[in-house]
Amino acid sequence: MARGEVPKRLRAALAGGFHSAGALARFLRDRWPAPPRLAALVLLGAVAALGIHGVVFQARLGDRLPHALDWEAAASVLESTARPGDAVALSPAWAERARAVLPPTVAVLALTRLGTDDLLGVRRLFFLSLPRAPGFSWDAELAILEHATAAEAPATLGAIELARYDLALPAMPLTFLPDRLAGATVEEADAACAPRGDAFVCPRGGRIAREVREVARAPRACLAVTLAPGAPITVTFPAVRVGRVLRGRAGLVAPDAAALRVAVRVDGEDVGTAAVAGWAPFELDTAAQAGPAQRVALVVTESDGAPARGTACVEAATLP
């Protein structure tokens, strides 16, 4: 091919192309529907597309969700591999059929957002996810990856994916204070509260019990404290093993409850105070008070003159 032939042909081809494009544009312009007809076609197209999407969505939904066999397989895997100190996190959090089918020895955490504070006492975490479920996101697993490393490749059990993570720095409490309530003494102002069942009931109407309550839209095992107006409650735990840190969280069971405060004393010495609001975490330095059998007192009071109302949920643990 002679020099200069290619540009000529290219120019001719481009000119032809433009000619064709122009013809196409004219063709489309001539046949482009009038606005009312275009709007009608758009509406019909949208309705048809959404209708077909609806049919397909319903037809495929069953395959995107686990069947009984998938749950049995997950239960079987956990039965054979889970150890004390293991927990299962669910994603999405509503996949709580797990509570009914997984081995009862493994704690099930159904939390929309999982932080390190939720993993107190957990060494290894199984992450059970339904990745094909509508609305699924990997946010929960990404949050776990901030504190843990994947121990092995995830197992696919039908519509369930099961992965195991080892926590980089597991927080193993020396003492989880709510579990020690039965051996504690409780006072309302200066009057002793009497044990009644699993709770302590106080003369002026205050009450404290180890319960699971809903705070910040999740179950929390905590000391559920109800104050009588103007009457703080002091709960004293004898012989608590105290380490460097006392870590806890506190929140209100009902959103309209009044704010409260929690003061912590170790062997009569004030360590610090925390506001009870929104399941906010608090961490108090107890290195100076560390010891194998210390007396730890939690003093729950009204906050800033607000009259007591509702129930507070207080979780506290001593850590090494």
Place this chain on the structure above:
Amino acid sequence: VNRTGRIPFVWSALAALALLAAAATPGVPADEARFAAEASRTSVALGGGLDLGAEPGTPLRASLSGGAAAVSGASHAAGARAGLPHRVGFRLPSVAAGALVATLVAALAGSLAGPGAALLAPALLLTVPRALGAFATAGAAPAVALAWLAAVLLLLRAAASAPRRGLGWAAPALLFVAGVATSALPLGPPGAAPLVAATLGVPAAILALHAGGLLHALVRLAGARGDRAGAAREATLLAGAVVPIAAAALGLGGDRGGALSLAALPVLSVLGARALVAAARAAWPAGAGRLTAAAAVLVVWPAARATIHHHGRALGWSELAGGLPGAATRALPRGGGEAVALALPALAEHARPGARVWFGALPEAAVALYRADGRLRGDLASATSPADADLAVVALDGSRDPEYRVWTAFRTARPVHAVVLDEVPLAFVYARPGAWR
């Protein structure tokens, strides 16, 4: 009605049959139980013989809601004599209101856009899960919806007969006042729940038709410059569709904003059906009927399937929300407590004889209705708290605190039975050791 012939009356019968079938479902939502408790006072006064424990001495409210409760009570008294299940007796006025609304919707759609719209509009209404649920359960919402639609029809008639007197242009304002007055509902905090229900609670294709219907009405309103009657008609229809949802979102319905939201659906269905028929005519004039029918099947089929799937078990959420699983992920409500009924057969089969059962936050009236209709085994007693109970049945709606109190009392978080739909748990049964065989 002339152009649509017998279609409204056919729809009346069809809607009554469909709603009667839907009303036979056993689940009693918490709201319905509270309404039935109020209604039962009228029923007792008329010899109905079932007191669901309304507050003694409280007079019936002189409002649409109070009137609906009185009618429901009277219906129950009559139904009890005829041997109908108690829940169905309370629900019959809602069924009647639903059938009447479907009839009026068909007539209005037919008068606006012909027989195709008359056939389609009631289907668009009754295949919205919330609408079917409301018209098949006892409550004030069907009465509010009927009153609202009647107000819209009266104003349309007035606007058509006397357009020059400005009555048509006053229609939106009158509808607003009527909405507030007829509902006689308390003020509540503004919220997005009515908007969420009006969008994600409606099957996607029907939602597209609602939007298309509103736009179509707006375009017609804008194009009706010299036609005062036409402009008044379009303004009235737009107000009839938008005002209830806006009022509910502003908190005018209080805790019963859902009743106001339901009131918008009949008018939205009419507008949607009219828009679809008009779109088919514009897109393919020669085959408009066939195109309308094909599009209607694509709209109604998935919606009807979803409605049947969810009815009596859970709230129906659209495909855009991801169905019930997607809604659960977004922390939207799963139901109103009706799923407890689905746990009762397992309870009858496995509960220890004479066991005491706690039903969480479910109103006592719902338990009384289950007991009266023979769905709760006769020897099972009701417990007043988890501490007194051997078994607990808890619906997973709203606050989970009642369920967690069961964990505390029973010392376990492991249910013995789960009611799930699309893998989303709706109710759990918990048992103390030995109480579940």
